[in-house]
Amino acid sequence: MRDMTATQADQMAEDRSPGQIPALDVFRYRAVEMVTGRIRTGERSGASRYEVRAALRRVGLEVEHLEIVRAASVSPWMAPLRDAWQARARRRRRFARADLCEGIATLLQSGVPLEQALSALASAPSRPFVERRMLTSLRDRLREGHSLSEICAQFPEWFDRFDIALIEAGQRAGDLATTLTSLAQYHQRAGAIAQKLLIALAYPTVLLIAGIGVVEFMALNTLPQLLALITQARQEPPWLSVQLVAFGQGLAHWWPVVIGAFVALAFGLRALIRRIPSGGRLA
CATH class of the missing domain: 1.20.81.30 (Type II secretion system (T2SS), domain F)
Structure with missing residues (x-):
């Protein structure tokens, strides 16, 4: 068998005519074996109930109950x-x-x-x-x-x-x-690559969240008290400390936006991982 690359297989998938493989409904059935009388259950795909019943009858099964479990056509x-x-x-x-x-x-x-x-x-x-x-x-x-x-x-x-x-x-x-x-x-290979990438991204994400939590705690609890003491001593507070307090207060005020940004980042990374096929390249 000659080798086929992922690109060639993708091209073949794109070139397929949609009419080559008809969309069929999936039915769940309960039937009786005509020879032994045993009860058989399972699922069968077909264009109609009549087609499914006829197909099961050809293999020696008499249908007692038939219900659709997945429709082929859905609304746009x-x-x-x-x-x-x-x-x-x-x-x-x-x-x-x-x-x-x-x-x-x-x-x-x-x-x-x-x-x-x-x-x-x-x-x-x-x-x-x-x-x-x-x-x-x-x-x-x-x-x-x-x-x-x-x-x-x-x-x-x-x-x-x-x-x-x-x-x-x-x-x-x-x-x-x-x-x-x-x-x-x-x-x-695809599963292994996705797992490795997820682990590689999870560690720095956890560190980032932990770091922001520490900064937020210091900006709202420790640094304001320290700045108050410095101000009482009629000294100029450090510029960096003032900015950290302002940053922490901003996070506390705009926390819904911050959470939304983290959620968007998580979904973005998840979408990136999904696009990686087993060949290791982005789709």
Whole structure:
């Protein structure tokens, strides 16, 4: 398989036509196995309730209850909130996504078919319930004949456009295992870089807040008493001490603005960390 850089994968993601992967609703179902009579529950994506019922019937399940849990279409003013939530979910699951890709790649390299690999990972009790439910949905859609990249596009809270483009490239090249291994390493590096940057920024931030607190305490308690004694002795108070007292009183008077500035700084640093992909460059 020829190497693909992050820029090439990003370009492939941008070049995809939105109509290639249709937006589907996600339904939660309770069904009965026609052969054994056992109750099965899970989630399934589809364009309509009829399509979901038909798809489940083809795999031997008779639906008893079906409800929508995530709609594909949202109002325009809700779209930014949805996108922000999905991006936040992907960041929180960065290491889980890396572990997932690595697990699938290991099974594929061992000769296990993709469908069985997804089933094995979905049945692992050590994985969180949300992850096992997502893997089960991936496996069910795979049985219907959809490609892995198309299925992953239906879970934007797990996979972004870069992931989908890289998976599609691996499928076309016939080396999905190597692609998933590279993707796992990609997200592992991204998480490590973000954590190191967060730690590096946290220490000076704590020192800055502590320093401002000490200066504020001295400016409001210690220095005014000292300046009063100097003034009573008919001496000129030090210029720096006077400025510190004025600074402390200003902070005490404008404390909402100061807190707002710190909050804005925190959000700015957080946004900077979010823009760092695994390659170590700003997006």
